[in-house]
Amino acid sequence: xxxxxxxxxxxxxxxxxxxxxxxxxxxxxxxxxxxxxxxxxxxxxxxxxxxxxxxxxxxxxxxxxxxxxxxxxxxxxxxxxxxxxxxxxxxxxxxxxxxxxxxxxxxxxxxxxxxxxxxxxxxxxxxxxxxxxxxxxxxxxxxxxxxxxxxxxxxxxxxxxxxxxxxxxxxxxxxxxx
Numbered sequence: 062x063x064x065x066x067x068x069x070x071x072x073x074x075x076x077x078x079x080x081x082x083x084x085x086x087x088x089x090x091x092x093x094x095x096x097x098x099x100x101x102x103x104x105x106x107x108x109x110x111x112x113x114x115x116x117x118x119x120x121x122x123x124x125x126x127x128x129x130x131x132x133x134x135x136x137x138x139x140x141x142x143x144x145x146x147x148x149x150x151x152x153x154x155x156x157x158x159x160x161x162x163x164x165x166x167x168x169x170x171x172x173x174x175x176x177x178x179x180x181x182x183x184x185x186x187x188x189x190x191x192x193x194x195x196x197x198x199x200x201x202x203x204x205x206x207x208x209x210x211x212x213x214x215x216x217x218x219x220x221x222x223x224x225x226x227x228x229x230x231x232x233x234x235x236x237x238x239x
Contacts, residue, residue, distance in 0.1 A: 064236040065102050065193065067095040071232040074114060078203075079222035081214060088121035090114045090144075095231055102193050102233065103182065110148035110160050117142060134210040141168045153179075158195070166206040175199055177229070190234050197229040 075089040092115035099108040116136045119127050131138040148162035149172070161174040180194035203209075204223045212220040 062098050062100055062107075063102075065097045065099070065233040066236040067093070068192065068232045068234055069093070071192075073228070073230040075228045075230075076225050077228075078225045081220055082216070082218035082222070086121055086126070088119060088127075090116070090118050091120055092118035095233070096236070097233060103179070105151050105153045105158050108148070108151040108160075110146070110151060110162065112144075112146040114144040115142065116144055135208050136167050141166070156180075164206075167208055169206040171205055173201075177231075185234070188234075193233045195229070195231045195233070197227075197231075199227055201225045201227060 069092075072093075072095070073089060074093050075087065077085045077087045080086045093113065095110070095112045097105075097108050097110050099105060101107070116138045117131055119130050119136075121127055121130070130136060133139075144164070144166045146162055146164050148160050150161045152159045156179045158177045158179060159174055160177060161172065163170050164173045175197055176199070177195045177197045180196060182191055182193045184190070185192050202223050203225050210221075214220060
């Protein structure tokens with residue numbers, strides 16, 4: 062088996078959420094690792110996928126908002142510093158890969174299925190090593206994970222929507238031995 066690891070320079074974990082029912086706030090997690098342990102990264106039939114996201118690395122471009130998201134009102138990073146994922150099954154159909162596994166966020170674990178699109182492989186002109194690209198877009202209901210803080214608006218809506226749209230852009234290479 063070979064372990065493939067996400068290339069932090071060429072990968073991204075981004076999200077957006079509705080604010081005040083009229084606009085979107087975008088952000089990203091800057092510190093994360095995705096790993097795939099498999100004999101064949103293109104086939105995926107025997108793959109084991111894991112991910113770890115450092116929640117304190119959240120960046121929405123506004124320090125006060127980021128600190129609020131790190132607080133007990135949301136992620137409570139003091140007690141829950143990571144978002145993790147461990148796959149239970151992986152299925153490939155054409156360029157689409159369905160990965161089902163356990164997501165743990167803010168101390169709550171739920172089984173979720175994510176669809177990734179395999180974008181192909183190339184050879185890095187810098188290292189000469191093969192790299193593999195994947196992308197995924199999905200929506201998470203933050204309230205399922207206990208992230209329920211909100212405020213009612215005078216207009217009848219809420220300050221923050223429950224649905225968070227996530228976007229993964231992942232480039233993998235074989236993990237260096239040693």
